[in-house]
Amino acid sequence: MGAIKDIVDLAKDLESRAKDRHDMDTIHKIQSLAFSLQSQYVDAMERDVRLVEENADLKRQLAQANAEEIRFHSGLQFHRSKRTGGEWMACCPKCNGPALLDPAVNEYAVCTSCNWVSLVRVGSVSAAIACLKEQNS
Numbered sequence: 001m002g003a004i005k006d007i008v009d010l011a012k013d014l015e016s017r018a019k020d021r022h023d024m025d026t027i028h029k030i031q032s033l034a035f036s037l038q039s040q041y042v043d044a045m046e047r048d049v050r051l052v053e054e055n056a057d058l059k060r061q062l063a064q065a066n067a068e069e070i071r072f073h074s075g076l077q078f079h080r081s082k083r084t085g086g087e088w089m090a091c092c093p094k095c096n097g098p099a100l101l102d103p104a105v106n107e108y109a110v111c112t113s114c115n116w117v118s119l120v121r122v123g124s125v126s127a128a129i130a131c132l133k134e135q136n137s
């Protein structure tokens with residue numbers, strides 16, 4: 001805001017040296033524009049403060065939405081978050097990709113992203129999830 005104050009000060013200086021009514025009118029227009037600019041600046045600063053606060057709130061909400069619980073059990077990694085519907089989901093310990101649990105495809109849990117094959121039989125995964133649920137209760 002220093003520039004606007006400088007303009008106002010210069011206008012006051014000019015006012016003291018004004019020669020006629022036309023000079024005074026011009027000086028008053030300059031002062032009026034400076035005050036208008038100052039008001040717009042204050043509005044912009046208030047808007048910036050609100051946007052910074054909104055941004056911080058949105059970042060906090062995003063962090064909460066992306067928060068994920070991760071546990072290791074039976075050689076698999078299990079994730080639970082809003083993305084998994086709040087349920088434990090078997091994932092690959094190498095790349096965090098979701099594990100395929102289809103005995104028709106593979107007897108063992110397989111990563112759908114990197115094709116990592118676990119040493120855990122598909123039928124044992126539900127027991128591991130039940131164990132995790134029991135630990136949380």
Ligand SMILES: [Zn+2]
Pocket residue numbers: 092093094095096097111112113114115116
């Ligand atoms: Zn993987």
